[in-house]
Amino acid sequence: xxxxxxxxxxxxxxxxxxxxxxxxxxxxxxxxxxxxxxxxxxxxxxxxxxxxxxxxxxxxxxxxxxxxxxxxxxxxxxxxxxxxxxxxxxxxxxxxxxxxxxxxxxxxxxxxxxxxxxxxxxxxxxxxxxxxxxxxxxxxxxxxxxxxxxxxxxxxxxxxxxxxxxxxxxxxxxxxxxxxxxxxxxxxxxxxxxxxxxxxxxxxxxxxxxxxxxxxxxxxxxxxxxxxxxxxxxxxxxxxxxxxxxxxxxxxxxxxxxxxxxxxxxxxxxxxxxxxxxxxxxxxxxxxxxxxxxxxxxxxxxxxxxxxxxxxxxxxxxxxxxxxxxxxxxxxxxxxxxxxxxxxxxxxxxxxxxxxxxxxxxxxxxxxxxxxxxxxxxxxxxxxxxxxxxxxxxxx
Amino acid sequence: xxxxxxxxxxxxxxxxxxxxxxxxxxxxxxxxxxxxxxxxxxxxxxxxxxxxxxxxxxxxxxxxxxxxxxxxxxxxxxxxxxxxxxxxxxxxxxxxxxxxxxxxxxxxxxxxxxxxxxxxxxxxxxxxxxxxxxxxxxxxxxxxxxxxxxxxxxxxxxxxxxxx
Numbered sequence: 001x002x003x004x005x006x007x008x009x010x011x012x013x014x015x016x017x018x019x020x021x022x023x024x025x026x027x028x029x030x031x032x033x034x035x036x037x038x039x040x041x042x043x044x045x046x047x048x049x050x051x052x053x054x055x056x057x058x059x060x061x062x063x064x065x066x067x068x069x070x071x072x073x074x075x076x077x078x079x080x081x082x083x084x085x086x087x088x089x090x091x092x093x094x095x096x097x098x099x100x101x102x103x104x105x106x107x108x109x110x111x112x113x114x115x116x117x118x119x120x121x122x123x124x125x126x127x128x129x130x131x132x133x134x135x136x137x138x139x140x141x142x143x144x145x146x147x148x149x150x151x152x153x154x155x156x157x158x159x160x161x162x163x164x165x166x167x168x169x170x171x172x173x174x175x176x177x178x179x180x181x182x183x184x185x186x187x188x189x190x191x192x193x194x195x196x197x198x199x200x201x202x203x204x205x206x207x208x209x210x211x212x213x214x215x216x217x218x219x220x221x222x223x224x225x226x227x228x229x230x231x232x233x234x235x236x237x238x239x240x241x242x243x244x245x246x247x248x249x250x251x252x253x254x255x256x257x258x259x260x261x262x263x264x265x266x267x268x269x270x271x272x273x274x275x276x277x278x279x280x281x282x283x284x285x286x287x288x289x290x291x292x293x294x295x296x297x298x299x300x301x302x303x304x305x306x307x308x309x310x311x312x313x314x315x316x317x318x319x320x321x322x323x324x325x326x327x328x329x330x331x332x333x334x335x336x337x338x339x340x341x342x343x344x345x346x347x348x349x350x351x352x353x354x355x356x357x358x359x360x361x362x363x364x365x366x367x368x369x370x371x372x373x374x375x376x377x378x379x380x381x382x383x384x385x386x387x388x389x390x391x392x393x394x395x396x
Numbered sequence: 397x398x399x400x401x402x403x404x405x406x407x408x409x410x411x412x413x414x415x416x417x418x419x420x421x422x423x424x425x426x427x428x429x430x431x432x433x434x435x436x437x438x439x440x441x442x443x444x445x446x447x448x449x450x451x452x453x454x455x456x457x458x459x460x461x462x463x464x465x466x467x468x469x470x471x472x473x474x475x476x477x478x479x480x481x482x483x484x485x486x487x488x489x490x491x492x493x494x495x496x497x498x499x500x501x502x503x504x505x506x507x508x509x510x511x512x513x514x515x516x517x518x519x520x521x522x523x524x525x526x527x528x529x530x531x532x533x534x535x536x537x538x539x540x541x542x543x544x545x546x547x548x549x550x551x552x553x554x555x556x557x558x559x560x
Contacts, residue, residue: 075423116523119450126458130430133462137423137469145469152466156459176447176523 006107011092014111018091022255023053029355036359047313063244068139071241075138080242080249083131087256090124093117094263095179097273097339109273109339110179117178118170121264122163125219129155131253132221132238139241147237150227150366157373158218158225164381165212168205168388169197169268182272192278196271203391207384209269211377213353216261218373221254223358227366262350263343270346273339284334287341291325294318398516402442409435421475422468426461433457442516447523 027042027049034041042049067076097109114120129152136148170176173184187195197205218225234240239250266272277283298318305311327333328341364372412431419425433456440449530538 072423075427114446116446116450119447119454123450123453123458126454126462129458129462130465133465133469137465149466149469152462152469156462156466159459 002105006105007111010107010111014091015088018088018256018259021259022252023057025255025259025351026056026251027053028351029358032352032355033359036356047310047316057248060248061245065244065246066241068141068241070140072138072140075134076241077246079131079135079138080239080246080253082134083128083253084249084256086124086128086131087253087260090121090260091256091263093120093178094260094267095182095272096343097336100336102336108179113177113179115175115177118166118176118181118264118268121260122159125257125260126159128253128257131250135242135250136238139238141241143235144238144240147234147240151221151238154218154221154225154227154369154373157370158215158377161211161373161377161381162215162219164378164385165208165210165215166264166268167381167385168203168208171385171388171392172197172200172203172205178267178272182267182274185271186274188278192281194271194274194276196269196274198269201391202395203388205269205384205388207380208388209265211381211384212265212269213350214377215373215381216265217354217357218369220257220261220354222258222354224361224364225369226363227369258351258354259347262347262354265350266343266346273343275338275342284338285328287328287334287338288325290345291321291328295321295325398442402439402516405435405438405442409439420478423465426464426468429464430457430461433461444516447526 030052031041031049042052045051045055067073092111093114095108095110095113099106099108132151132155133148136144136146136151139145169181173181175181175184185194185196185200189195189199189201193199198209217223221227239247242250275283275286295318298314298321302311302314302318305314328337409432412428412435416425416428416432419428433452437449437452437457440446440452
């Protein structure tokens with residue numbers, strides 16, 4: 001009974017956090033892209049546009065829900081549901097931290113630890129293609145169909161490179177369970193270099209990591225590989241005929257996939273929730289320093305704010321950052337939240353990278369995308385697997 | 397619980413397989429086939445072979461069926477026209493089907509030991525064991541199979557290419 005209760009509570013907390021991240025990653029993306037382009041981004045709804053995602057949600061919910069008359073009704077309705085549910089499911093096997101003890105109940109900061117966790121994520125993402133392919137086909141319209149065809153071809157091609165990139169890290173860790181993979185990356189070489197798979201011998205997975213990262217951009221349909229929804233040529237690609245909440249579901253699916261891929265990169269290559277330096281170097285106070293720095297930046301900025309309202313909001317956020325930093329001084333809080341902090345920092349870095357690339361790089365042409373995937377990324381991934389396997393075989 | 401899940405997914409698998417034959421649109425048939433693959437994966441999972449279940453989903457449902465769907469969408473295959481059945485099939489079809497099923501039943505009964513029944517979760521084989529038997533004990537058949545597949549790929553490229 002207690003097991004059931006704990007599982008339900010963990011699932012609820014996880015879903016709430018995931019949806020909150022989903023909502024706010026869009027706000028962060030709009031803000032970051034706006035600042036890259038020298039704009040303000042959302043600013044009207046709430047302080048610094050912080051309530052903008054909710055305004056968007058209300059707008060999308062109240063829009064008219066259209067189904068094209070020539071569409072295949074059942075598949076047209078099924079496709080967005082399939083896309084979003086499969087995208088949300090894969091978060092269940094990601095480990096966010098070690099074992100914690102809350103009110104006498106010992107539990108892992110992970111919904112469930114499958115011993116085929118990596119394969120589970122690949123199975124779920126492999127099925128995610130159907131959401132896009134069926135959406136394009138069921139719309140019975142030329143642009144969505146073209147988008148769906150491109151998307152299926154792209155996902156099949158890049159899934160190979162993605163798996164090959166991961167394979168090297170799996171060889172090093174010797175397990176398919178994500179928790180065991182993180183545990184295998186514990187500790188430090190020479191007292192300071194973390195044994196993460198990107199650094200760990202006998203063959204550091206730098207190439208595998210880059211292959212994974214590049215393929216992940218294609219796998220989540222993001223710039224510079226967002227051919228399935230290239231708006232300049234295909235209107236909106238596979239979801240051109242969708243409106244209202246069904247459109248929002250595709251949107252959510254895309255961001256959920258981004259989060260999954262970022263979390264998986266953290267777990268497989270960057271040691272999951274492990275800190276980057278040993279405790280003897282005082283790394284346990286890094287969260288305090290980070291929050292303190294954020295607070296300082298906010299306070300300095302509030303001096304040059306152009307209105308009293310903005311000044312107040314910046315100060316309030318500064319005080320919140322100070323409080324968060326102060327909480328990390330307490331040993332009990334630190335024990336529970338420190339892993340979460342490092343996990344969030346690492347996967348947050350990947351999410352920022354996505355946005356950064358979107359604000360910087362132009363889109364590939366379709367033939368470039370295909371030849372890059374098959375003629376460069378795929379052989380590179382194969383070579384990396386070969387070299388890793390050879391190094392492990394020779395060193396053991 | 398296990399029995400309940402087994403019966404549910406076995407029924408779904410059979411239902412999807414029948415639906416695959418009855419549907420007249422290729423997309424609906426392909427989707428039914430995905431349903432069959434998915435429920436087979438659940439049956440593997442019930443037996444305790446989680447690696448095979450995941451591979452079943454990744455390879456069959458996630459890769460092969462996507463290519464099927466891709467080709468159907470690319471060729472824009474329409475609803476197939478129903479032809480009138482041939483007399484031979486309506487006369488001999490059902491009896492021959494019955495013969496086939498009884499043959500399979502007899503062979504299964506003879507070959508497999510029927511004192512022990514299948515246990516749910518009874519398959520004890522970790523991913524390591526599977527890898528060891530594939531790449532160590534049965535490495536020659538495994539490699540020969542991969543050469544066979546390579547031959548098929550080369551053949552497909554040769555046939556598909558207009559000029560070489």
